[in-house]
Amino acid sequence: MTTPTAPLLRTATPTDFAAIWSLFEPIIVAGETYEFDESLTAAQAQAIWFNPQTQTVVAEWQGQIVGSYKLKPNFAGRGNHVANGSYIVGMQWQGQGIGRQLVEHSLQTAIAQGYRAMQFNIVVSTNVGAIKLYEKLGFAIVATIPQAFNHRTLGYVDTHVMYRNLIG
Amino acid sequence: MTTPTAPLLRTATPTDFAAIWSLFEPIIVAGETYEFDESLTAAQAQAIWFNPQTQTVVAEWQGQIVGSYKLKPNFAGRGNHVANGSYIVGMQWQGQGIGRQLVEHSLQTAIAQGYRAMQFNIVVSTNVGAIKLYEKLGFAIVATIPQAFNHRTLGYVDTHVMYRNLIG
Numbered sequence: 001m002t003t004p005t006a007p008l009l010r011t012a013t014p015t016d017f018a019a020i021w022s023l024f025e026p027i028i029v030a031g032e033t034y035e036f037d038e039s040l041t042a043a044q045a046q047a048i049w050f051n052p053q054t055q056t057v058v059a060e061w062q063g064q065i066v067g068s069y070k071l072k073p074n075f076a077g078r079g080n081h082v083a084n085g086s087y088i089v090g091m092q093w094q095g096q097g098i099g100r101q102l103v104e105h106s107l108q109t110a111i112a113q114g115y116r117a118m119q120f121n122i123v124v125s126t127n128v129g130a131i132k133l134y135e136k137l138g139f140a141i142v143a144t145i146p147q148a149f150n151h152r153t154l155g156y157v158d159t160h161v162m163y164r165n166l167i168g
Numbered sequence: 169m170t171t172p173t174a175p176l177l178r179t180a181t182p183t184d185f186a187a188i189w190s191l192f193e194p195i196i197v198a199g200e201t202y203e204f205d206e207s208l209t210a211a212q213a214q215a216i217w218f219n220p221q222t223q224t225v226v227a228e229w230q231g232q233i234v235g236s237y238k239l240k241p242n243f244a245g246r247g248n249h250v251a252n253g254s255y256i257v258g259m260q261w262q263g264q265g266i267g268r269q270l271v272e273h274s275l276q277t278a279i280a281q282g283y284r285a286m287q288f289n290i291v292v293s294t295n296v297g298a299i300k301l302y303e304k305l306g307f308a309i310v311a312t313i314p315q316a317f318n319h320r321t322l323g324y325v326d327t328h329v330m331y332r333n334l335i336g
Binding site: 028031034035036037039040074075076077078079081082116117119121122142143144145146147148149150151152156159161163165 | 196203207242243244245246247285287289290311313316317319320324329331
């Protein structure tokens with residue numbers, strides 16, 4: 001497989017969802033990194049990935065969608081100055097720097113939108129590659145929640161809250 | 169005002185929402201403890217307080233609703249064994265032990281439902297009374313998020329993630 005060293009990142013449209021779902025569903029079924037399980041329907045996933053609160057971006061390489069992220073306020077109202085990002089890289093495209101490109105782009109988007117910080121609420125402790133990437137990009141583990149994720153093969157494993165300041 | 173030493177706690181029905189909203193809205197407008205701000209409509213609040221994922225309880229004293237809590241999974245699917253609780257005590261009824269009664273009841277409900285832990289995601293650091301109560305009831309501060317809450321009078325203040333194990 002040729003390495004897509006630099007996919008093009010662009011704002012997603014709802015018509016991209018079928019391609020996003022084809023990447024997202026196997027990740028959910030694998031049950032190692034995302035809170036959702038097999039009971040999540042495509043319609044529910046679409047409502048999560050595309051809604052009025054969410055900015056959604058896709059990574060495209062040679063006309064094919066290889067990844068996506070969404071950015072939204074981590075909380076409503078008085079907590080909406082902290083962004084929350086979620087990332088998908090198709091399993092067949094992982095390990096090629098696309099995740100890093102998505103996270104970096106989301107940080108730029110968050111800063112441009114005026115967010116003051118970014119927070120991840122449920123980073124699975126066994127998802128070591130993601131944690132290393134987030135740390136390289138300035139995030140710190142600010143909490144470890146015992147056994148908060150029911151990993152498909154490992155059972156209950158810890159999760160982290162990770163945080164990065166975006167201002168001055 | 170007579171002290172409602174022991175309101176009756178019972179499962180809420182959607183027809184209780186008007187009374188709950190009459191307690192909830194002033195708390196939101198005060199802007200000191202809850203993520204929501206004045207832009208939250210009654211309809212949005214109702215969808216948050218009553219939905220298929222949520223168990224809702226009210227505290228009733230002399231035929232009047234004086235408080236409420238809701239319990240729901242803190243995350244979907246592989247994170248749904250951790251409960252999340254939210255509590256309302258009408259401002260005119262605060263300081264009389266109703267909050268403690270609500271939290272204790274929610275812990276019993278969570279245990280009965282088979283939840284393994286309970287987590288609060290955005291406890292405002294200046295809400296000292298609530299934090300002390302949660303600590304008395306076995307919760308610990310597991311993270312402090314800098315300036316994650318935009319307090320109406322104090323500006324950006326820290327928030328805590330608080331956690332309590334419910335098993336073993």
